[in-house]
Structures are given as C-alpha cells and as structure tokens.
Amino acid sequence: xxxxxxxxxxxxxxxxxxxxYTVRFGVRLRGRMYSFVGWRSVHSEHCEPVKGGIRYASxxxxxxxxxxxxxxxxxxxxxxxxxxxxxxxxxxxxxxWSPQELERITRxxxxxxxxxxxxxxxxxxxxxxxxxxxxxxxxxxxxxxxANPTDVINARACVTGKPLxxxxxxxxxxxTGRGVQFAIQSFLRDHRTKGLKGxxxxxxxxxIVQGFGNVGYHAAKFLSEEDxxxxxxxxxxxxxxxxxxxxxxxxxxxHQKRTGSILGFDGxxxxxxxxxxxxQSCDALIPAAMENAIHAENxxxxxxxxxxxxxxxxxxxxxxxxxxxxxxxxxxxxxxxxGGVVVSYFEWVKNLTHIPFGLMERRRRERRNHTIAAALExxxxxxxxxxxxxxxxxxxxxxxxxxxxxxxxxxxxxxRIADLMEERPELRDYRTxxxxxxxxxxxxxxEAIGI
Ligand code: GLU
Numbered sequence: 001x002x003x004x005x006x007x008x009x010x011x012x013x014x015x016x017x018x019x020x021y022t023v024r025f026g027v028r029l030r031g032r033m034y035s036f037v038g039w040r041s042v043h044s045e046h047c048e049p050v051k052g053g054i055r056y057a058s059x060x061x062x063x064x065x066x067x068x069x070x071x072x073x074x075x076x077x078x079x080x081x082x083x084x085x086x087x088x089x090x091x092x093x094x095x096x097w098s099p100q101e102l103e104r105i106t107r108x109x110x111x112x113x114x115x116x117x118x119x120x121x122x123x124x125x126x127x128x129x130x131x132x133x134x135x136x137x138x139x140x141x142x143x144x145x146x147a148n149p150t151d152v153i154n155a156r157a158c159v160t161g162k163p164l165x166x167x168x169x170x171x172x173x174x175x176t177g178r179g180v181q182f183a184i185q186s187f188l189r190d191h192r193t194k195g196l197k198g199x200x201x202x203x204x205x206x207x208i209v210q211g212f213g214n215v216g217y218h219a220a221k222f223l224s225e226e227d228x229x230x231x232x233x234x235x236x237x238x239x240x241x242x243x244x245x246x247x248x249x250x251x252x253x254x255h256q257k258r259t260g261s262i263l264g265f266d267g268x269x270x271x272x273x274x275x276x277x278x279x280q281s282c283d284a285l286i287p288a289a290m291e292n293a294i295h296a297e298n299x300x301x302x303x304x305x306x307x308x309x310x311x312x313x314x315x316x317x318x319x320x321x322x323x324x325x326x327x328x329x330x331x332x333x334x335x336x337x338x339g340g341v342v343v344s345y346f347e348w349v350k351n352l353t354h355i356p357f358g359l360m361e362r363r364r365r366e367r368r369n370h371t372i373a374a375a376l377e378x379x380x381x382x383x384x385x386x387x388x389x390x391x392x393x394x395x396x397x398x399x400x401x402x403x404x405x406x407x408x409x410x411x412x413x414x415x416r417i418a419d420l421m422e423e424r425p426e427l428r429d430y431r432t433x434x435x436x437x438x439x440x441x442x443x444x445x446x447e448a449i450g451i
Pocket of ligand 1: 338
C-alpha cells in the first residue's frame with residue numbers, strides 16, 4: 001500500500017544508496033602488517049553535507065552500512081536538520097587493540113576517507129556510533145586537519161562528537177539517551193495517545209533496557225533519576241541483571257567499568273548467559289544495543305506494552321508486524337534516537353560560527369533577571385525564594401541551551417508525527433507516520449532541485 005503520492009521514479013531515487021566506498025588498508029602493528037576493511041556509504045545528497053556515525057564492529061558489513069545510511073537520511077529529514085544521510089564502519093573489534101594501535105588504525109582510515117572526499121565540514125561529517133566515541137573523533141579531526149592545512153578555519157566541523165577541549169559541545173555524549181527521555185515524555189504527555197496503559201508518566205513504571213553502552217546507560221540514568229522509573233532489568237550480550245525495586249544505574253555503570261561486565265553486580269540478581277532479559281514482564285522495553293534484537297522468534301514472547309527503539313533498527317520487519325498485531329506500541333528509531341544527530345548539528349554549527357552558544361546574550365539575560373527579581377522583591381516586600389533564585393538568575397550555560405534545543409526538536413517532531421496520525425488514521429502506527437513525514441520532506445527537496 002502506498003501512503004505517499006510521489007512523482008514517477010522518485011521513490012526509487014530516494015530508496016537507492018548513492019554510493020558506497022569500500023576501503024582496504026594495511027597498518028604495521030605488533031611487528032607485522034595487518035589488513036583492515038571499512039566502508040563509508042552516502043545514501044542521499046539532497047542536502048549536504050551528509051551525516052552519520054562510524055562504527056567499529058567485527059560483524060559490520062557493506063549492506064548493514066547502507067541500511068544505516070538510509071536511516072540517517074530519514075532521521076535527519078524527520079527532525080529537520082540540514083543533512084543528507086551517510087554511515088561508516090570499520091570491521092574491527094576495538095577491544096582487541098590497545099589505544100595506541102586504535103589511534104594508528106583510525107588515522108589511517110581517516111586518510112583514506114579524506115582522499116575520497118568522504119570527510120569534510122561541507123561534504124561528509126562522521127560522528128560516534130557503536131564502538132567509537134570522543135577519542136576516535138578527536139583523532140579523526142586531527143588527522144583531517146593535518147591533511148588539509150588550508151582548511152584550518154572550518155576543520156573542526158569535519159566530525160562531531162568530539163571532546164569539549166577539541167571543539168565538542170556540552171551534552172553531546174548524553175544526547176541520544178536524553179533524546180530517548182524526551183521522546184517518551186512527548187508520547188506519554190500527548191493525550192491523543194494511549195500512553196502507558198492510560199498512564200501519562202513513568203513514575204514507578206518498570207522499564208527494561210537492553211544494552212548498557214552510551215545510549216542505554218544515559219536513557220536508564222535519566223529515566224530512573226528524573227522520571228522515577230524503575231529500571232528493573234539491564235540486559236547485555238553476556239546476560240542480564242534484575243532488581244524488581246529498580247537498579248542503581250550509576251553504581252551498575254561503575255561495576256561495569258571496573259569488571260568489564262554488568263554481571264555480578266551486588267545490587268541485583270545476575271543471569272549469566274541468559275538472553276531472555278528483554279522477554280521479562282515490564283511496562284516499557286528500551287532496546288538500546290544492536291539491530292535485529294527483536295525478531296520473528298522472540299517477538300511473541302515480548303511482554304512490554306511499549307517499545308522504545310533507542311538503537312538503530314532493533315525490531316525486524318517480521319517482528320514489527322507481530323508486535324503490532326499484539327497491540328504493542330512502538331516508538332520508532334528514526335524519531336527516538338535522533339537526539340544524537342540533533343546535538344551533532346548544534347556542534348557543527350558551533351564549530352562553523354566559532355562562537356559558543358549563548359556568549360552574546362548570557363550576561364544581558366542575567367542582568368535582566370536580576371532586575372525582574374529586584375522589582376518583584378520591591379513590589380511584594382518579600383525576598384525572592386532562595387531555592388529557585390540561582391536557577392532564575394542564571395543566563396543559560398551551554399548544556400542548558402543544548403538540552404533546551406534538543407527538547408524543542410524532540411517535542412516539535414513528536415507533534416508532527418502525532419498530527420499526521422490524527423489527520424490520516426490509515427497510517428495506523430508511528431513508524432509509518434514518521435516515514436511519511438520524513439519522505440515527504442525529502443521528496444520536496446528533490447523536486448525543488450530538479451533531480
Ligand atoms: N551515530 C549516531 C546515529 O546513529 C549519530 C550520528 C551523528 O551524530 O551524525 O544517529
């Protein structure tokens with residue numbers, strides 16, 4: 001069934017990946033030559049630069065990279081950030097290499113990307129993904145800078161997700177998890193939705209999180225600390241931990257950092273080697289690990305009422321159909337995990353404008369707030385309440401502005417998806433509505449440029 005009336009041939013144009021470059025290179029390590037293979041796929045250049053993460057994973061392949069690049073196009077269009085979609089991967093298990101070795105490999109990979117115009121502030125802007133983080137982005141930026149000494153002014157914008165000291169932005173690391181929180185809140189607070197069995201918040205609701213990397217950890221942290229959710233299970237590749245009263249997320253993270261696993265955590269029961277963590281009873285399930293975590297075989301056993309796709313593509317097509325027929329609500333990946341690329345966009349803008357967010361108006365706003373507080377005190381003859389004074393007077397730090405910008409985008413995008421569902425009930429589920437909203441924009445862009 002078609003939900004969009006696109007001109008002849010345009011849908012094929014939008015589906016196809018424009019190009020995928022395979023790179024093979026050797027690095028001399030441990031006294032011998034090691035060969036590596038990687039990919040950078042550009043899905044759509046209807047908007048440039050193109051944007052998307054680079055993952056380091058031993059099971060990566062070209063087909064997966066292409067699918068993820070397409071998802072980036074849809075994601076960027078849905079949340080209205082001005083990028084086409086791209087994605088990259090290096091077939092490597094980062095745990096097998098020392099930081100020094102990883103640095104050499106990353107720098108070589110960057111040289112290859114640079115040679116082909118697959119990295120650059122106006123061309124293609126990588127970011128962290130599975131197996132990569134600030135450190136890899138800093139190496140890439142530095143290598144790009146060395147290779148392009150004439151592009152010093154904008155060079156920092158060649159990647160996002162950099163450390164703060166290297167041109168990063170406050171709140172980028174937490175951004176995807178923070179976006180997951182805003183997505184759930186937007187859904188629950190919208191009275192047009194059925195909420196969580198009719199409930200409009202997560203207070204004491206039980207939540208299962210699959211994947212305790214950057215995204216899963218931050219989502220679990222914010223939902224338990226700020227929304228009073230009970231994160232009862234965290235599942236990882238080697239099993240899961242369970243505490244019916246809610247896990248202490250910060251302590252669990254410390255345990256994982258110290259021991260390399262979530263198992264054996266003293267604040268929970270451990271189920272080593274057991275992959276059924278996501279199938280246990282809960283109100284909401286947040287898959288925040290890899291693709292295809294929920295598939296035709298386990299979809300029938302999922303007991304959650306709400307699935308929040310924090311990972312890219314965690315529910316297969318068959319599983320999606322099974323879950324929908326069982327009345328389980330799914331908030332789709334292209335909306336839920338867009339927080340990362342939204343804050344990447346803020347970082348890219350910050351790098352290109354060369355001015356920190358809020359610099360021009362922070363002091364002015366602070367002075368104005370002081371004047372308002374003083375006026376209120378004079379008019380009422382009472383002191384301004386001490387507990388909210390500091391927050392009221394403060395002019396807005398970078399992290400506040402980033403969070404506020406991200407919240408605005410996530411709420412606005414939710415409103416667009418829900419409005420479309422209301423206008424067109426035949427769309428039936430949020431994934432289809434999000435696709436329609438996103439592809440409509442891409443089609444308009446193609447039509448405007450005449451491709
Ligand atoms: N890798 C993240 C994603 O899949 C972030 C991409 C970006 O910031 O460009 O959305």
